[in-house]
Amino acid sequence: MALAQIGRIGVLTSGGDCAGLNAVIRAVTARAVNHYGLQVYGILDGTLGLMERPLRYVELAPSTFDGRIFREGGTVLGTTNKGDPFRFPMADGSVRDRSQDFGDGVRELGLDALVVIGGDGSMSIVSRLCHAVGVGMVGVPKTIDNDVHGTDFSIGHATAVGVVTDAMDRLQPTAASHHRVMIVEVMGRDAGYIAMQGGIAGGADVVLVPEIPYSMDGVATAIRKVLDRGRTHALVVVAEGVKRDDGTVVHLPASTRYGGIGHWLGERIADTTHTETRVTILGHVQRGGSPSPQDRLLASAFGVHAVDLVMRGQLDRMVAWRNLSVVDVPLSEVTIGARPLDPNGTLATTAHGLGIYIGDTEAAG
Structure with a gap:
């Protein structure tokens, strides 16, 4: 996708929470708005915000981050680690494929790409969703377990x-x-x-x-x-x-x-x-707790690089930290299960x- 075609992106957190998520959201917003003039929408409670009706989201701006939020643990957008959208548990005990609901939400909100902050499991699921509905994504690794392939460190581990x-x-x-x-x-x-x-x-x-x-x-x-x-x-x-x-x-x-x-x-x-x-x-x-300096630095570098990848049309990739530098790797190389010690x-x-x-x-x- 060419740079000129990008006007509106979404950012969401998925899977378990950890310290440093708000710092990523802040970095994504600052880079997207200040440097590229994009609109940024924070999707509430992970994929649920795009699957539910009415849609649940909030428009983000640099002014959203008052100097306090990025110092806080957790995620201001909320997250979920329950309910595979391809086999979503319904109230009557049945399961239903709700990937189309996700796609309809992406189109209704007019998103050109998604920045997904998650671990290997949640990135794998959202990557499948994005492929199914035809929207590109860039992943940002976060997990206290530090078990995501392709990166030396994930947000929250330190x-x-x-x-x-x-x-x-x-x-x-x-x-x-x-x-x-x-x-x-x-x-x-x-x-x-x-x-x-x-x-x-x-x-x-x-x-x-x-x-x-x-x-x-x-x-x-x-x-x-x-x-x-x-x-x-x-x-x-x-x-x-x-x-x-x-x-x-x-x-x-x-x-x-x-x-x-x-x-x-x-x-x-x-x-x-x-x-x-x-x-x-x-x-x-x-x-919980305030993110360490290392996690704040990692989150900031990841968020900026994720937006740059979107604007260069380099989608279906994950930002990563290797040898003291931020790089990026194909999602297909990292969504293969947990990386063992x-x-x-x-x-x-x-x-x-x-x-x-x-x-x-x-x-x-």
């Missing part, structure tokens, strides 16, 4: 790691005071980036992630080694998606949602090491080099 590190800084003194093993359960259903980076930065003695198998004997041995060296406490970080050592999944009571591995692990550590244990589940605290990569090797038990792999020793 802030989440900061939350984990801060929590461990606060838990260490109380662990030392009471001679306890403190276990911190963090988010990470399929990928262990938050656990591994937060564990390294927070001085953990044990870090367990979904990608690396472990044994309770290995965990217990690691903790005993710490205590035998004269330290009176230990710190453990575990991602929510980690399974029991027999390979079975831990779910919250009466739920299909991940969670509870921290308490299961705490009981086993207490039984095998005869230490007092306490468990802290950080949960959605990792998604490399069990033998730099993070794992670093953890092993520090003496952190991370499981039973070559990198883990």
Whole structure:
């Protein structure tokens, strides 16, 4: 699409929220309006804003951002991580393909392109929608898990790691005071980036992630080694998606949602090491709060580059961060599922080099 054909773009957030989303929306708006003279419409609650009638949206302008909003966590546009538009759950229990409703909304609003801020799952769905209705999109990667292919960092990850590190800084003194093993359960259903980076930065003695198998004997041995060296406490970080050592999944009571591995692990550590244990589940605290400086910078660079791609007609691409620069990659290369942590990569090797038990792999020793 030629530059002259672009007059109105939409921006939406999809999937789980995280810190830094408002900074992206601000950057998209500033670049589109101030530099290109475009109209920018923020779509409310992700794809729902274009599927529902009347349409739900708000026109955005640089004046919308009063200096406070981009410092806030969450998203002023709202988001959703429920309801695949191709199999949308209806009130009567049936499912219906509502992709046409999405397309009708795009046409009614007169959008020439969409900037979609999402993770690998939500970008995959919206990309299919855009192809089905004939509108181009540019993706902006955001996820606290940092598991999007094609980019070194995704928006929200640095802030989440900061939350984990801060929590461990606060838990260490109380662990030392009471001679306890403190276990911190963090988010990470399929990928262990938050656990591994937060564990390294927070001085953990044990870090367990979904990608690396472990044994309770290995965990217990690691903790005993710490205590035998004269330290009176230990710190453990575990991602929510980690399974029991027999390979079975831990779910919250009466739920299909991940969670509870921290308490299961705490009981086993207490039984095998005869230490007092306490468990802290950080949960959605990792998604909230003011975005870190790194996330604000990343969001700003991504938002500006996304608009530039739209204006150059380079659609169906995702902005990315590689080697200290903002670049872009085809959406087809990133919407292929979650990117796992490399069990033998730099993070794992670093953890092993520090003496952190991370499981039973070559990198883990």
